[in-house]
Amino acid sequence: MRSIIILLSAVLLISCQEEVLEFTPTEKFNSIFDNPSEGLNFAPLDIMETEEGGFLVLSELANGSIFILKVTNRGDFQWSEQLSTQFQNPVASMVQRAGEYYFMAGTAPQNTATIFKINDLNQNIEAARIYNGYRKPLAFSALGESDYLLLSFNDTTGTVLSKIQEGFAMEWARKFDELENAHQLLQAYENNNRSDFFVGSLNAGGIIYFNSLRDNGVNLTYTNDLGIETGRIRTGQRNMINSFVPDNAGGIAVNYILNGQPYFINNYDPVANDSVNLQVVGGRIQEDRLTIQKAISTSITIGSFEYVINAYTTLNGRIKLNFYDTATGNQVAIKYLGGIDPLQVIKLIPTADEGLAILSRITIAGAKERINVVKIPKSELLNLL
Secondary structure (H helix, E strand, C coil): CEEEEEECCHHHHHCCCCCCCCCCCCCCEEEEEECCCCCCCEEEEEEEECCCCCEEEEEEECCCCEEEEEECCCCCEEEEEECCCCEECCCCCEEEECCEEEEEEEECCCCEEEEEEEECCCCEEEEEEEEEEEECEEEEEEECCCEEEEEEEECCCEEEEEEECCCCCEEEEEECCCCCCHHHHHHHHHHHCCCCCEEEEEHHHCEEEEEEEEECEEEEEEECCCCCEEEEEECCCCCEEEEEEECCCCCEEEEEEECCEEEEEEEECCCCCCEEEHHHCCCEECCCECCCCCEEEEEEEECCEEEEEEEEEECCCCEEEEEEECCCCCEEEEEEECCCCCEEEEEEEECCCCCEEEEEEEEECCCEEEEEEEEECHHHHHHHC
């Protein structure tokens, strides 16, 4: 196992022409990325595997800047770029299309939704399209093979769901409420709650879902393929859904908070054509989960078997990975990550070689918040299962 702290100098933050050797990405590593010349805290948001087995990491710095980090398939620093403070509030989701990588953020002064393209080969980032009139982007995801979904928050109506076509033209946009002082309502909510906004689709795009602030709290809303609302999971003012992740067998892995208690269900059968209360979702209480931190799931195929992995930060600052057999729904393994320095899980993704990559935020010496990327190879996962 390779466990290393990587110091990023000011020069490295601009460019690095390090040669990357041919390598089969099966090695286990645990890398922490620090930048002593800047001294800024990092808030990692998303991780994506690149075609050669490396990783792109999207983060936000303490000064509000957007930071992109490229990690090699060995867990080493390759390149990074920090965007101008003109660009802000990156959405915690990257999308890959034909070897190209995209993310959504806001452009000052009105926090206008802007899609950015990451050119991994040339090691740079550029704005691909600005959507004037669409402010405060909340979530972004792929839709099918070529389209995208954007969730934004208009200052006069509230939540807006949009479909973006290949080439980044807007196909349609739907509003759902008429909220007075919508931005103030959203700001007040974010000041008092963890906010988990997301958007995605089921049934090959036939059902769209999103989690956003509605007229009666943060609800999970279902729509048809044209963005017309068909149902909801109503949460109320204090409850919330943290994650909603489809598995490969048609079920949904759901993390949520109900009456102050954290719950998880790994095989929820969604009812997209009706409105139900969060209480009927079911599941089990996660007694050791730190509820103020993120909980997230992913599906992974290892050999001929499929699993759901649910991850969250525990009360003692470690990451707990819970493995469930997709076919039976039974929990089959548990693995912990972490030690002295507290970890906050951000994202976990299956890798092309049937391993697992985990992105987390690590707090060093009680103060310095840094990026932590862990790769667990297939061989270690097989020993667990």
